[in-house]
Amino acid sequence: METISEQRCFGGMQGFYRHESRACDGPMAFAVYVPPQAAHAKLPVLYYLAGLTCTPETFPVKAGAQRVAAQLGLILVAPDTSPRDTGIEGAIGDWEFGEGAGFYVDATRAPWSSRFRMETYVTEELPALIAENFPADGQRRGIMGHSMGGHGALTLALRHPGRYRSLSALAPICSPTRVPWGERRIFAMYFGEDRTEWRSHDACELLRDGARFDGEILVDQGGSDPFLQEQLRPEFLETACSETGQPLRLRMQAGYDHSYWFVQSFIEDHLRHHMQALRN
Amino acid sequence: METISEQRCFGGMQGFYRHESRACDGPMAFAVYVPPQAAHAKLPVLYYLAGLTCTPETFPVKAGAQRVAAQLGLILVAPDTSPRDTGIEGAIGDWEFGEGAGFYVDATRAPWSSRFRMETYVTEELPALIAENFPADGQRRGIMGHSMGGHGALTLALRHPGRYRSLSALAPICSPTRVPWGERRIFAMYFGEDRTEWRSHDACELLRDGARFDGEILVDQGGSDPFLQEQLRPEFLETACSETGQPLRLRMQAGYDHSYWFVQSFIEDHLRHHMQALRN
Numbered sequence: 001m002e003t004i005s006e007q008r009c010f011g012g013m014q015g016f017y018r019h020e021s022r023a024c025d026g027p028m029a030f031a032v033y034v035p036p037q038a039a040h041a042k043l044p045v046l047y048y049l050a051g052l053t054c055t056p057e058t059f060p061v062k063a064g065a066q067r068v069a070a071q072l073g074l075i076l077v078a079p080d081t082s083p084r085d086t087g088i089e090g091a092i093g094d095w096e097f098g099e100g101a102g103f104y105v106d107a108t109r110a111p112w113s114s115r116f117r118m119e120t121y122v123t124e125e126l127p128a129l130i131a132e133n134f135p136a137d138g139q140r141r142g143i144m145g146h147s148m149g150g151h152g153a154l155t156l157a158l159r160h161p162g163r164y165r166s167l168s169a170l171a172p173i174c175s176p177t178r179v180p181w182g183e184r185r186i187f188a189m190y191f192g193e194d195r196t197e198w199r200s201h202d203a204c205e206l207l208r209d210g211a212r213f214d215g216e217i218l219v220d221q222g223g224s225d226p227f228l229q230e231q232l233r234p235e236f237l238e239t240a241c242s243e244t245g246q247p248l249r250l251r252m253q254a255g256y257d258h259s260y261w262f263v264q265s266f267i268e269d270h271l272r273h274h275m276q277a278l279r280n
Numbered sequence: 281m282e283t284i285s286e287q288r289c290f291g292g293m294q295g296f297y298r299h300e301s302r303a304c305d306g307p308m309a310f311a312v313y314v315p316p317q318a319a320h321a322k323l324p325v326l327y328y329l330a331g332l333t334c335t336p337e338t339f340p341v342k343a344g345a346q347r348v349a350a351q352l353g354l355i356l357v358a359p360d361t362s363p364r365d366t367g368i369e370g371a372i373g374d375w376e377f378g379e380g381a382g383f384y385v386d387a388t389r390a391p392w393s394s395r396f397r398m399e400t401y402v403t404e405e406l407p408a409l410i411a412e413n414f415p416a417d418g419q420r421r422g423i424m425g426h427s428m429g430g431h432g433a434l435t436l437a438l439r440h441p442g443r444y445r446s447l448s449a450l451a452p453i454c455s456p457t458r459v460p461w462g463e464r465r466i467f468a469m470y471f472g473e474d475r476t477e478w479r480s481h482d483a484c485e486l487l488r489d490g491a492r493f494d495g496e497i498l499v500d501q502g503g504s505d506p507f508l509q510e511q512l513r514p515e516f517l518e519t520a521c522s523e524t525g526q527p528l529r530l531r532m533q534a535g536y537d538h539s540y541w542f543v544q545s546f547i548e549d550h551l552r553h554h555m556q557a558l559r560n
Contacts (some may be wrong), residue, residue: 008537061341067545220289259287261294264289264290265347
């Protein structure tokens with residue numbers, strides 16, 4: 001693991017790092033905020049999955065989460081949104097697909113399957129690296145995300161029961177099999193036409209197929225989000241949770257859009273939601 | 281005045297705007313955060329002057345100040361650091377001079393004197409525009425800045441007694457006549473060799489020449505700031521304040537550098553410092 005930079009922030013340290021990933025068969029960058037409490041104890045870790053086009057810098061720079069993490073004693077980890085410089089044809093130039101749009105799945109279709117293995121990266125390889133290099137308590141782990149990363153957080157937590165003690169999302173893509181971002185592009189490209197595979201990466205379908213998260217899921221959604229009607233569809237998640245008995249707290253936030261002006265406005269509530277479950 | 285964007289943030293509105301500036305003889309961009317309290321009252325305004333290379337986006341995106349402004353009921357205004365697209369030879373390509381490096385002075389030397397008139401812009405034209413277009417109380421005005429903008433805040437407040445009720449700086453250039461950023465470049469280029477003019481844009485010399493700020497000046501300085509020894513020199517300000525009886529609270533913050541990881545770590549203290557003086 002190579003340190004790109006480490007800088008003091010709210011008494012802790014904001015760092016950016018790079019390493020050779022086995023899962024993604026190439027270099028991956030990520031960000032870690034370590035709060036001041038790490039001098040005295042192993043701390044819980046919150047993974048933040050970002051949305052389309054984002055990098056490991058987006059969340060640390062724009063979300064204003066370090067202040068709260070420094071109060072709570074929470075390590076924040078922000079991976080990249082895909083492998084980079086893959087050289088795969090079609091992987092760059094389209095902001096909704098390929099690099100910057102890994103969708104937190106392990107692609108099964110060539111050529112994507114060789115590099116785009118973000119599920120294994122986020123759920124296995126990166127936590128092992130964090131445990132090895134940071135003062136992290138490997139048993140206390142939460143996951144959240146924004147937009148595509150909200151989809152990632154919901155599906156990874158539902159697909160890997162027991163791996164995450166806390167779960168939340170900001171403006172998540174709630175049911176990718178039924179919206180253009182999933183249907184027409186990502187799933188067809190990363191998985192081909194096997195709709196059974198698609199179904200197992202859709203939070204709503206996972207719930208219907210019996211997956212549960214052991215705890216309440218917190219979701220905030222901006223009421224003036226331009227992607228609300230076509231891509232995000234929180235009402236699908238509400239219905240799926242209601243039908244399956246999955247505890248969900250869905251809050252519609254009037255006037256907010258899809259940006260980090262929205263994310264930063266509610267990030268404190270999310271970190272506190274996670275810390276409730278991660279405290280002990 | 282043209283609205284570039286307005287987005288909900290912490291219950292208020294983060295906006296970006298553009299207008300034709302008389303002072304700078306061309307278009308100028310700026311950012312304004314209006315907190316939710318503006319629905320009911322005219323609010324005090326805090327001007328934030330950014331450092332070398334920064335734009336009107338830097339402070340809103342990186343400093344995390346909106347959360348505190350929304351608590352306190354404070355309007356935040358962030359101007360650009362110079363006019364842009366001036367076409368003046370030598371105005372771009374050097375991060376320490378020209379565009380992005382206006383130093384908050386009115387240049388007296390051609391060709392800079394036609395466009396680089398940031399002192400008039402920040403102290404007169406922009407406040408008038410803000411009063412006209414936002415729910416601002418024109419009597420309650422504070423000023424702060426970072427690095428070059430810290431120099432700007434200190435000198436503008438000292439040069440315009442009574443215009444600002446509160447003053448603070450983060451890692452300011454304290455005595456530009458005695459450091460490379462001022463001496464060899466800015467002052468020689470914007471003013472020529474007239475050292476009397478230089479002296480009147482140096483916070484320490486202004487104090488020695490009798491200027492006072494009516495209130496305590498708050499200054500935070502990172503102890504691991506790479507510019508500390510050569511360019512910032514807070515000890516010069518400390519000595520000048522001590523010799524002249526100007527109240528100063530200078531806080532050295534161990535381990536912090538010059539970045540917005542530092543700025544965001546102490547921004548809340550600064551906003552609260554300003555609000556003390558701006559409350560009534």
